[in-house]
Amino acid sequence: MPVQMDAAALRAFLERDFPQMESDFVIERVDEREITVRLKVEYRHLRPGGTVSGPTMFALADVSVYLGILAMIGPKGLAVTTNCSIDFMRKPAAGADLIAECKLLKLGRVLAVGDVLIYSEDVAEPVARATLTYSIPPEIN
Amino acid sequence: MPVQMDAAALRAFLERDFPQMESDFVIERVDEREITVRLKVEYRHLRPGGTVSGPTMFALADVSVYLGILAMIGPKGLAVTTNCSIDFMRKPAAGADLIAECKLLKLGRVLAVGDVLIYSEDVAEPVARATLTYSIPPEIN
Amino acid sequence: MPVQMDAAALRAFLERDFPQMESDFVIERVDEREITVRLKVEYRHLRPGGTVSGPTMFALADVSVYLGILAMIGPKGLAVTTNCSIDFMRKPAAGADLIAECKLLKLGRVLAVGDVLIYSEDVAEPVARATLTYSIPPEIN
Amino acid sequence: MPVQMDAAALRAFLERDFPQMESDFVIERVDEREITVRLKVEYRHLRPGGTVSGPTMFALADVSVYLGILAMIGPKGLAVTTNCSIDFMRKPAAGADLIAECKLLKLGRVLAVGDVLIYSEDVAEPVARATLTYSIPPEIN
Numbered sequence: 001m002p003v004q005m006d007a008a009a010l011r012a013f014l015e016r017d018f019p020q021m022e023s024d025f026v027i028e029r030v031d032e033r034e035i036t037v038r039l040k041v042e043y044r045h046l047r048p049g050g051t052v053s054g055p056t057m058f059a060l061a062d063v064s065v066y067l068g069i070l071a072m073i074g075p076k077g078l079a080v081t082t083n084c085s086i087d088f089m090r091k092p093a094a095g096a097d098l099i100a101e102c103k104l105l106k107l108g109r110v111l112a113v114g115d116v117l118i119y120s121e122d123v124a125e126p127v128a129r130a131t132l133t134y135s136i137p138p139e140i141n
Numbered sequence: 142m143p144v145q146m147d148a149a150a151l152r153a154f155l156e157r158d159f160p161q162m163e164s165d166f167v168i169e170r171v172d173e174r175e176i177t178v179r180l181k182v183e184y185r186h187l188r189p190g191g192t193v194s195g196p197t198m199f200a201l202a203d204v205s206v207y208l209g210i211l212a213m214i215g216p217k218g219l220a221v222t223t224n225c226s227i228d229f230m231r232k233p234a235a236g237a238d239l240i241a242e243c244k245l246l247k248l249g250r251v252l253a254v255g256d257v258l259i260y261s262e263d264v265a266e267p268v269a270r271a272t273l274t275y276s277i278p279p280e281i282n
Numbered sequence: 283m284p285v286q287m288d289a290a291a292l293r294a295f296l297e298r299d300f301p302q303m304e305s306d307f308v309i310e311r312v313d314e315r316e317i318t319v320r321l322k323v324e325y326r327h328l329r330p331g332g333t334v335s336g337p338t339m340f341a342l343a344d345v346s347v348y349l350g351i352l353a354m355i356g357p358k359g360l361a362v363t364t365n366c367s368i369d370f371m372r373k374p375a376a377g378a379d380l381i382a383e384c385k386l387l388k389l390g391r392v393l394a395v396g397d398v399l400i401y402s403e404d405v406a407e408p409v410a411r412a413t414l415t416y417s418i419p420p421e422i423n
Numbered sequence: 424m425p426v427q428m429d430a431a432a433l434r435a436f437l438e439r440d441f442p443q444m445e446s447d448f449v450i451e452r453v454d455e456r457e458i459t460v461r462l463k464v465e466y467r468h469l470r471p472g473g474t475v476s477g478p479t480m481f482a483l484a485d486v487s488v489y490l491g492i493l494a495m496i497g498p499k500g501l502a503v504t505t506n507c508s509i510d511f512m513r514k515p516a517a518g519a520d521l522i523a524e525c526k527l528l529k530l531g532r533v534l535a536v537g538d539v540l541i542y543s544e545d546v547a548e549p550v551a552r553a554t555l556t557y558s559i560p561p562e563i564n
Contacts, residue, residue, distance in 0.1 A: 017189055018188075018189065020185070044161070047159075048158055048159065053200075054199070054200075054203050054222050054225075055196045055197070055199050055200035055203065056196070058195070058196050058199040058200075058225075059194075059195075059196035059199075062195050062196065080229065081195050081229050082228065082229055082230075082393065082415070083226070083227070083228050083229070083365050083415060084195075084199075084225070084226070084227050085224070085225070085226040085227075085367055085508030085554065086224070086225050086226075087223065087224050087528075087529075087536050087554060087556065088221065088222050088223055088224070089223075089528060089529040089531075089536055090529070105510075105512060105540075105549060105552055106510075106512040106513070106548075108512075110392060110417070111364060111417065113510050113512055113552070115552065117528075125529075126528060129528055129536070129538065129554065131508065131510060131552065131554065133364070133365060133415075133510065135392070135393065223534060223556070224506050224556060226367035226413065226508055228387075228388075228395050228413060228415065230387060230388040230390075230395055231388070246369075246371060246399075246408060246411055247369075247371040247372070247407075249371075251533060251558070252505060252558065254369050254371055254411070256411065258387075266388075267387060270387055270395070270397065270413065272367065272369060272411065272413070274369065274505070274506060274556075276533070276534065299471055300470075300471065302467070326443070329441075330440055330441065335482075336481070336482075336485050336504050336507075337478045337479070337481050337482035337485065338478070340477070340478050340481040340507075341476075341477075341478035344477050344478065362511065363477050363511050364510065364511055364512075365508070365509070365510050365511070366477075366481075366507070366508070366509050367506070367507070367508040367509075368506070368507050368508075369505065369506050370503065370504050370505055370506070371505075
């Protein structure tokens, strides 16, 4: 199953449809059912103490699976998150970007499931893991 | 087990320690192991189409359980989210605030578990549900 | 939305299609989008120490949501679990049956979501909570 | 961090402390923070239609993480599951054993987190994935 949208196509899609997110995220790599997304950590993503907030990590996991699905099915639009489980395992390193490594475990007719490991850049142990389910509306099958 | 911090005390805590969150959330009600928190929906919380974003709902669920725990154990600080499962079940109503009804199911020595139902104001069916686990560090037992 | 199958109809369905489960579970109450199911705890459900095993509690949560869905949509068959999150919060009481209180939070065209609290009989604090998503195949809509 | 218990030591532990499980599971491989466990599928594990039941897959994921933790910390006992999220993604192949590939993402002082992918033997796409959190009691630190 070939990739339908590469990093440049996904970026153009984000710029047009999600301009508020485009400045936060960098698509580093797109492969069949795999994508790597960087969060450029800014002050607004931080909690007191300098650590990246939980909602920011959730957002990174969510956008990574979304873009991973779009990469495979094309810019057809309205997949929605139906479920997420996320484990916060370590404190992110201060001052480091976060890197999300996402793998689609299932890309079915109506449901897609993606797994995400989130790392502080250049740190071996993941800070968080997440699994998200997206519902793919019938019109885009 | 009596409530240690009421809505005013929780608000003062938020203002001091999480000023960036204080303008988003209103603590509506505090009871033993229960809390109601309102998200004042603003433009920055929305996705294209006018619906509240997933990360915003995650943030609402997360802060509700955090405040529910602080209400019971006092302003001792550094409980951290270790796990969240969240189900997005319906599209939030456009232009309506979100109301989180949180209940602590467990408040143990090292782990607390809170359940949250999120509603669009004045709509009967919940838009999302979440369960969060917090780890309570030893020094605050 | 009226109940399509009452406790007797659900029991007859279990006896015919899931005979291996029928002896474990008692349907105590069926209401609109709500069901109560008892697990008659036997030696084979226990872990060393006399506590009910995790897989047994998972099975109780799973069957409760399944029966709660069937009660509403009728005996049309093949809904399948796609996701479960479960929190084990306390040790079940020794020698007590488990009671699952299940509520359907969503009963959509393709997905249903049920919430379950599991109690040791006559104990106020829940031993576990679970949320399950079922996928409802198109032919039974 | 070296492995404390190899496959033979884990098997001896299972035989002594969980004799009812010992006949179902085969420990195929133990490495640092990784373990592979086979479920020998028997008639009692099946649902109508010949597919392995959800509770059986939950049990396989649960025991895999448990044994993966014991392999690293030794036979000290009483780690308990506090949380599991599990996604059922495909129907298991009929008549095939299930293989669980488990990786410990965190092995902390009080919490351990393990990720599991479950495959039908000789099938490339996973049938399920799960993440489990175990609480490690203080006396075994």
